[in-house]
Amino acid sequence: MRFKDWATRVLLISLMFMSLIVVLLIGRATKLQNNPTTSRASNPQVTAFSQYPQAQFQSAKEPEKKSQNVIKSPVKINKPVARYVTTQAFAQYRPNYQVVAVNPTNYGERYAQDANGVPLNNQPIIVLHETGYSASSAINFFQVAHSDESVQASYHALIKLDGTVVYLVPPEKRAFGAANSVFETPQGVETVQTNPNLPASVNNFAYHVSLETPPDGYDASSQQTHSGYTEAQYNSLAWLIAQSQVPDDRITTHHLVDRSGKKVDPINFDGNKFLSLLNTYRQVRPIYRVSK
Numbered sequence: 001m002r003f004k005d006w007a008t009r010v011l012l013i014s015l016m017f018m019s020l021i022v023v024l025l026i027g028r029a030t031k032l033q034n035n036p037t038t039s040r041a042s043n044p045q046v047t048a049f050s051q052y053p054q055a056q057f058q059s060a061k062e063p064e065k066k067s068q069n070v071i072k073s074p075v076k077i078n079k080p081v082a083r084y085v086t087t088q089a090f091a092q093y094r095p096n097y098q099v100v101a102v103n104p105t106n107y108g109e110r111y112a113q114d115a116n117g118v119p120l121n122n123q124p125i126i127v128l129h130e131t132g133y134s135a136s137s138a139i140n141f142f143q144v145a146h147s148d149e150s151v152q153a154s155y156h157a158l159i160k161l162d163g164t165v166v167y168l169v170p171p172e173k174r175a176f177g178a179a180n181s182v183f184e185t186p187q188g189v190e191t192v193q194t195n196p197n198l199p200a201s202v203n204n205f206a207y208h209v210s211l212e213t214p215p216d217g218y219d220a221s222s223q224q225t226h227s228g229y230t231e232a233q234y235n236s237l238a239w240l241i242a243q244s245q246v247p248d249d250r251i252t253t254h255h256l257v258d259r260s261g262k263k264v265d266p267i268n269f270d271g272n273k274f275l276s277l278l279n280t281y282r283q284v285r286p287i288y289r290v291s292k
Contacts, residue, residue, distance in 0.1 A: 030155040037105060082286045088241055090235075090281040096164040102142045106154040106170045107176060110223055111204055115196045122190055122205035123182050125250045126241060127257055129210035130266040134216055135160045138210065142168060149198060152176050155208040163232025165240055169208075177208030181257040183250075202257050207244070209237065211266055228268040238277035248275060 004134050031125075131138040135158055146152045154175045158166040167174040180199035182191040193200035211233050217226035241251065254263045 036283055074088045082284050084245055084282040085285045086282050089117050090242050093239050098166045100152050100166055100168055102168050103145045105145045106142050106152045108174045110174045115193045120192060124246050125206050126177055126204045126246050127208050127252055127254055128266055129254045131210050132213055135212040136141045155210045158210045159233050160212045161230050163236040165236050171207060175208045176203060178202055178254055178257050180260045182259055183257050223268045226267045234273055234277055238281050241278060242281035260286045
């Protein structure tokens with residue numbers, strides 16, 4: 001056999017092997033791509049709220065529109081002696097959910113220091129609201145850009161009349177839910193001023209959740225003209241908050257934290273019913289530490 005013929009056969013065999021390897025690799029890649037167990041999944045009912053209020057929720061980036069410097073390292077929080085765990089009742093309740101994008105002008109970063117450069121270490125709170133009008137009207141407002149900082153507003157989550165949970169602002173971000181606000185505790189009042197031109201508020205350490213107002217409650221200012229909230233709303237609210245580590249005594253309302261004298265929501269809210277459901281969906285589990 002001449003050398004030229006031998007070299008040609010070797011080259012053809014090599015090309016056949018390379019083609020076979022390429023076909024096998026393409027087939028494997030296609031199988032992995034079509035396999036649902038290896039694809040990425042995004043489940044807001046697990047990820048959107050379950051991380052709040054761990055330490056990273058107060059880590060912050062420097063927003064472009066603010067002149068204040070933001071410390072990027074997470075703020076230290078007290079180590080808990082117990083933690084909440086969800087129950088079987090929580091696992092059995094499956095509310096519908098939606099994820100809605102909010103215009104970036106209507107929320108910001110959580111600061112690690114206030115406007116005067118003082119480090120912040122506030123423990124998280126949850127503030128309950130109501131929309132005032134329909135859920136769709138609130139969502140539409142949040143999706144519109146607002147250049148006026150006194151107009152910007154948002155919630156982290158909203159619960160419709162049918163119990164649907166609408167995720168709006170990620171928990172690690174600062175929603176603009178309660179301007180000019182203070183949270184009162186036995187140890188004193190808590191509030192944070194992040195903008196020297198605006199009143200201090202609880203927004204930097206608050207998670208804001210709003211209930212959709214019933215149609216008969218539009219423009220209402222008293223319990224007599226407001227029918228309250230649905231059973232589905234109470235269940236979804238308790239289910240949502242059960243995923244947090246915020247204790248009962250740090251769950252409050254917009255009316256209680258407001259210092260403008262204008263906020264009365266959520267009107268006709270049954271706190272006892274809510275807490276009873278919350279305790280059904282989560283329980284306290286002590287954290288045992290080994291003594292050294």
